[in-house]
């Protein structure tokens with residue numbers, strides 16, 4: 001009935017808060033390294049599936065549930081949207097979420113509220129949102145990446161003086177004529 005009841009306590013991103021107890025104020029620090037789930041990121045920049053994600057978490061019992069505050073660190077792989085050069089980067093994101101005790105939840109229909117189930121919390125949606133929010137929509141290999149040559153597709157950052165003999169840009173046509181015939185009077 002409840003889709004959350006599929007939560008697997010052995011899943012790397014499912015956290016068991018049972019040892020914490022329910023006394024408000026009690027807290028624990030948890031550090032773990034988990035393999036990245038699939039599709040963590042955006043199409044052009046993501047944490048490769050299975051690569052390590054380092055998590056530092058503080059879990060804290062509050063009146064309504066369990067407050068999870070964390071930092072995640074992971075490697076990123078992707079490609080520059082202008083020149084398609086591979087990009088490797090590091091990402092560090094912070095996140096925080098209150099997981100409400102199921103018996104305190106106002107309504108089970110309320111999708112906005114994260115709930116605990118059998119003292120388990122699922123960190124995956126939290127991690128996914130934090131990572132996606134932190135990524136640039138248009139990752140670049142360098143801020144001023146000039147992209148690719150529209151004529152031959154060469155990567156212009158590798159060859160800034162790149163040009164073609166048969167330049168068709170009319171702004172350059174005059175200059176080219178001048179260079180080819182230096183003796184020609186102006």
Ligand SMILES: [Zn+2]
Nearest residue numbers: 080083141145
């Ligand atoms: Zn680039």
Ligand SMILES: [Zn+2]
Nearest residue numbers: 149151152154
């Ligand atoms: Zn070219």
